[in-house]
Amino acid sequence: MTSRVLLVSPAMSTSLRQARFDDGGSIDESGAARARSAAGALPSAGRVLTSPTVRCRETAAALGLDGVPVPELAGLDVGRWRGRTLEEVGAAEPEAVGRWLTDPDCAPHGGESVRDLCERVAGGLADAQQLEGRTIAVVEPEVVRAAVAGALGMPAAVFWRLDVPPLTVTELSGRAGRWNLRLGCPLAAPEAA
Template sequence: MTSRVTFVSPAMSLSLREARFDDGGSIDVDGEARAHAAAGSLRPATCVVVSPSVRCRETATALGLDGAEAEELAGLDVGRWRGRSLDEVNGGEPEAVAQWLTDPSSAPHGGESVRDLCARVARWLETSLDTDGRTLAVVEPEIVRAAVVHVLAAPHAAFWRLDVPPLTATSVSGRSGRWNMRLGHPLDAAEPDA
């Protein structure tokens, strides 16, 4: 049995545009229009799941997808930094930001570490091996990064070296504990087979 998971990043939002930690805001007008235009570009799926954030739910709706919220695919919990820009946080807590960006085990914001996030996503991905067919997951960019780190068995420090543009799809296919990956194709083109 081969499992296929396509991770779709959310449409553009004000917090993404301003490089802010997610503040629970909506996708912007342009992001919504682009998502509507991309509706129908994804292959049908047996299962659709969505990160529980507003922007992921709105992106899924604009893409014409009706999916169940998956708490285990929630974005990285950044604790007290939520809603603030990286520049703001760095201005007040430069040592904490430097530690967070260099030590995947640290969580100076009081939330979740990158290592813990990667472990959470790896557990979810491994359980998805039991799903026959295709799963679509509209998820936060950091969930895509964590999945890539897991699939490639990359060091956790690689997490910060991965860019995930809005409204792109990253697909993995796996069986017998082995995964293959297709990275970031735009949703305005037909989705290739993974």
């Protein structure tokens, strides 16, 4: 039995442009337009899931997907840093940011550590591997990073070395406890026949 999980990163938003920790904001108009133009580019799936964030739910809707928000697919909880830019936090708490960016067990913001996120996402992947067919999940970039690290058995420290551009697809296919990876395919409008 082969399971396929297509992880779709959300469309561009003001928060992403500003390197702002998720503030609950919407995707911007250019991101929504790109997502709408890519509607139909994804294959059919038995399940469509989303991170519970506004930008993931809006991206799914713009892609023409009726996704179910799943709390376990939430992005990294950054506690008191939520809504602030990395530059702002770095200026106010440089040592804390430095520790956070180098130690996957560190959570100076009072939220979740990178390792905790990776373990949470790995549990979801283990569950997905028990399901036949294809799952599409529109999820935060950090969920994609955690999924890739977990699927390949890489240490949590690799999390910061992975970039996930907006509106791209990362595909995992697996069976018998092993995942294969297809990286960062951009979503594009389906070609006219």
